[in-house]
Amino acid sequence: MVQSTHPMLSALWHNLSTCVLVLDKEFVIHYANNSSSELFGLGIKRLIGQPINDIFSHHHIDFERLSQYALNDGVDCQQHRVDVVFIDNRAATLNLHARRINHQQQTYILLECRRIDDEVRFDQASNQMHQYQAARTLIRGLAHEIKNPLGGIRGAAQLLQYESCQQERDQCAQLIIEQADRLTELVDRLLGPNQLPKKAPCNIHQTLESVIKLSMLDNASQITLLKDYDPSIPDIVIDQAKIQQVVLNIVRNAQQALESSGSITLTTRIKHRMRRGERLMKKALLVKITDDGPGIAEELKDTLFYPMITNKEGGSGLGLSIAQTIVEQHGGMIDCDSWPGHTEFNIYLPFDDDGTGSK
Ligand SMILES: Nc1ncnc2c1ncn2[C@@H]1O[C@H](COP(=O)(O)OP(=O)(O)OP(=O)(O)O)[C@@H](O)[C@H]1O
Ligand SMILES: [Mg+2]
Structure with a gap:
């Protein structure tokens, strides 16, 4: 005993x-x-x-x-x-x-x-509330995005009805086409990437260099881009264009958050035995994007990766939701940690052949 x-x-x-x-x-x-x-x-x-x-x-x-x-x-x-x-x-x-x-x-x-009964109940209640709020935000955002072009289409159609001048009629028709295209683009973005990733071995640092070049094009401010690469990282099988889009989205968000000055750091590392919930990645590539901006607004944190979550004038709130879909399609994971003065997005991509990881 x-x-x-x-x-x-x-x-x-x-x-x-x-x-x-x-x-x-x-x-x-x-x-x-x-x-x-x-x-x-x-x-x-x-x-x-x-x-x-x-x-x-x-x-x-x-x-x-x-x-x-x-x-x-x-x-x-x-x-x-x-x-x-x-x-x-x-x-x-x-x-x-x-x-x-x-x-x-x-x-x-x-x-x-x-x-942990109380914690489980609390989590369920708070999840339900977040889902409800996210659904409401999504509907409100959608309604807003759809109403604008619809208003334009209706106005142009009305003009078209009574307009006799051919040039004016052409302009109205052009406006209708543009607004209809805008709606189609919105629906396409909402549905997310509709093709499976076309994977091929690729050097992640080349991908990141392209992101840096693209993000520098519209970077007229004092934002410094720093690199902290692990040069020993081998090629990884990914859809290079899609992963580039993910990182570019996140870097753009950081640039927008920093506004005029600050720094963004791109880090690459190899991670072993990464577990997130049920998923285990034996060997993963970590791409970390860090900025020293104001941090993610508290009210957005819990639903950050949901579609239409934005606090930007003119933002569609789809960037992170699309990023998550792409990373999921690669069998990877994306997460975010943020407090005032520090925001980091971590993208984990598996080196496993099937890309799904194992339990
Ligand atoms: N690095 C960051 N620092 C502070 N807030 C951020 C950062 N990254 C994202 N956010 C917040 O997360 C929200 C959602 O980002 P997301 O990229 O999904 O949409 P968006 O940038 O608002 O619009 P879109 O990318 O579709 O133009 C942003 O509106 C912003 O408030
Ligand atoms: Mg964005």
């Missing part, structure tokens, strides 16, 4: 808000603190000596993985948002963290459980 001898330590363990259990190799409980007793609805004495399986009437805990990682490999094992039902039929969602510990020549698993 594992026992705490120091009274202060014992009080500390028992008063932790996290449930702490010590299990042996057969997953029998050897130690439980007060929080465990409260969570599982069983007294400490009843918990000790029980196989952990018996304190649930139903659960999604992956004990096999826990045993493989924590016991055999000796690496920490985490399981998030695991749904369980206790024997008194109460349901809960837990985060679990297991670690191997050795005590008196015996190997045990230290299992920490944290109940």
Whole structure:
């Protein structure tokens, strides 16, 4: 049996808000603190000596993985948002963290459980609210973008009806065509890239150099473009034109945010074992675009990559949404971290052959 001898330590363990259990190799409980007793609805004495399986009437805990990682490999094992039902039929969602510990020549698993029901509920409510707000913004943006050309088309058609001068009629027809094209372009941009990427091996630094040249064309201000490349990066199989479009979009955003002065840094690195949610990239190329501008407005952060999210006069708010679609088409990931004085966009592209990464 594992026992705490120091009274202060014992009080500390028992008063932790996290449930702490010590299990042996057969997953029998050897130690439980007060929080465990409260969570599982069983007294400490009843918990000790029980196989952990018996304190649930139903659960999604992956004990096999826990045993493989924590016991055999000796690496920490985490399981998030695991749904369980206790024997008194109460349901809960837990985060679990297991670690191997050795005590008196015996190997045990230290299992920490944290109940996260409130967090999950809060996340769901806040996600719903963000989705609702994003949908409203999208509809409002769309309505605005469609109404303008429609107004133009209607006006020109009315003129056309009564206009007898051929030159004026031609002008009206031309206006109608232009506005209809504007609407088509909007719809095309909204739908995103409609062709699958045409991938070929490419040198990422050449792509970035093209971005720098293009972005310098309309850079009359004091913005400095800095490079921090890893020259050892090998060629990567991507659709060069599309990835160039992604980086250019992000660099343009940074230029617009900086307005007249500041710096933008383009960084390239190789990253190993990149995990984002379910996706794991064994080897990835990181392209980081950093600027020292004012940062992303707080109210945009949660829905930044949604379409029509913009706070720019005349901005369509589609740049980042298109960028995300393209990166996803490459099996990659894009994220953003921003605070006043610092904004960084990280684009991860897999080197894996199939580009989808593996679990
Ligand atoms: N580097 C940055 N610094 C501060 N804010 C940024 C930065 N990059 C993006 N943003 C914010 O994110 C919003 C969305 O960017 P996105 O590129 O999707 O659309 P947009 O630039 O507004 O319009 P579009 O690119 O379609 O012309 C921007 O309006 C801006 O407020
Ligand atoms: Mg943009």
